[in-house]
Amino acid sequence: MPELPEVETVRRGLHDRIIGKVISSVTHDTPRSFPNDDSSVKEFLTGSTIIAVRRRAKVLMIDLSTAYSLVIHLKMTGQLVYDGKERFGAGHPSDSLVGTLPDRSTRVTLSFEDGSVLYFNDQRKFGWVRLMPTANISDLPFMRTVGPEPLEPWFTATQFAARLERHPKANIKATLLNQTVIAGVGNIYADESLWGAMIHPKRLTGSLKPEEVELLYSEIRSVMNLSIDKGGSSNHTYVNADGKKGSYMDFARVFRRQGLPCPRCGTVIEKIRVAGRGTHICPVCQQE
DNA sequence: CACTTGACCTGTCCGC
DNA sequence: TGCGGACAGGTCAAGT
Numbered sequence: 001m002p003e004l005p006e007v008e009t010v011r012r013g014l015h016d017r018i019i020g021k022v023i024s025s026v027t028h029d030t031p032r033s034f035p036n037d038d039s040s041v042k043e044f045l046t047g048s049t050i051i052a053v054r055r056r057a058k059v060l061m062i063d064l065s066t067a068y069s070l071v072i073h074l075k076m077t078g079q080l081v082y083d084g085k086e087r088f089g090a091g092h093p094s095d096s097l098v099g100t101l102p103d104r105s106t107r108v109t110l111s112f113e114d115g116s117v118l119y120f121n122d123q124r125k126f127g128w129v130r131l132m133p134t135a136n137i138s139d140l141p142f143m144r145t146v147g148p149e150p151l152e153p154w155f156t157a158t159q160f161a162a163r164l165e166r167h168p169k170a171n172i173k174a175t176l177l178n179q180t181v182i183a184g185v186g187n188i189y190a191d192e193s194l195w196g197a198m199i200h201p202k203r204l205t206g207s208l209k210p211e212e213v214e215l216l217y218s219e220i221r222s223v224m225n226l227s228i229d230k231g232g233s234s235n236h237t238y239v240n241a242d243g244k245k246g247s248y249m250d251f252a253r254v255f256r257r258q259g260l261p262c263p264r265c266g267t268v269i270e271k272i273r274v275a276g277r278g279t280h281i282c283p284v285c286q287q288e
Numbered sequence: 289c290a291c292t293t294g295a296c297c298t299g300t301c302c303g304c
Numbered sequence: 305t306g307c308g309g310a311c312a313g314g315t316c317a318a319g320t
Contacts, residue, residue, distance in 0.1 A: 002313065141316095
């Protein structure tokens with residue numbers, strides 16, 4: 001689902017709501033959504049306090065007072081929805097957006113001592129929640145290989161260029177989606193930033209001119225910063241921790257806008273297939 | 289090795 | 305209305 005801006009939006013929402021809460025019980029439906037599938041783990045979780053909510057790439061980490069963490073990947077359709085009870089009674093506007101929880105896509109339910117609840121919903125079951133020692137997170141294969149955070153100030157255009165140079169024969173869209181190159185870019189922001197930089201997604205990474213790389217670098221950052229500002233992008237399955245939708249799609253220039261005019265030149269936006277993914281381009285602004 | 293494709297799941301939408 | 309197939313905001317394993 002969710003790419004960096006959506007996961008960051010969820011992280012911020014959770015940070016403001018669940019820090020200091022004490023877990024009272026944990027339930028789950030399918031083992032694949034909660035691989036630590038035994039009662040002792042759940043017993044172990046009970047009574048622990050949430051001390052931090054962090055993000056790396058598209059992965060969320062909920063740190064507990066026990067020096068363990070819940071590590072969460074939402075993949076394509078995962079959601080984390082907090083129900084504070086005291087504010088979200090029946091009839092709250094969020095009810096009409098996400099329905100009443102839990103529902104049939106609820107995979108993990110985290111209950112807190114104060115009566116509030118955090119639901120992990122995931123229609124396609126690709127996502128997961130797993131418990132591990134906080135200190136071991138950095139040893140996960142994904143964490144060892146994932147690229148730099150694109151919005152951090154120390155991530156420079158020079159560094160971006162150097163990382164692109166490692167994949168000269170792959171098309172630029174595949175390279176942007178490659179999490180070992182740069183963290184957190186997914187299908188939406190790959191398309192949006194390539195349009196912004198006027199680069200065709202099928203261009204080989206090695207064919208990009210230095211000025212194109214520099215423009216792409218700044219487009220990735222500005223598009224993602226804008227999206228975080230707007231609370232992320234929402235489709236029918238994405239909601240933030242409030243159960244509300246983000247508004248970035250109101251600002252999207254090409255993503256899911258096939259058949260509509262390019263905001264830059266008015267040419268009809270096309271949808272093609274690149275790197276196995278639906279890809280949106282302006283055929284005039286982005287020459288192959 | 290570098291790069292691309294298929295598989296993992298469930299649900300929805302579109303064309304016949 | 306029913307049915308088949310394509311497709312969906314990600315990642316990893318297997319294939320070329």
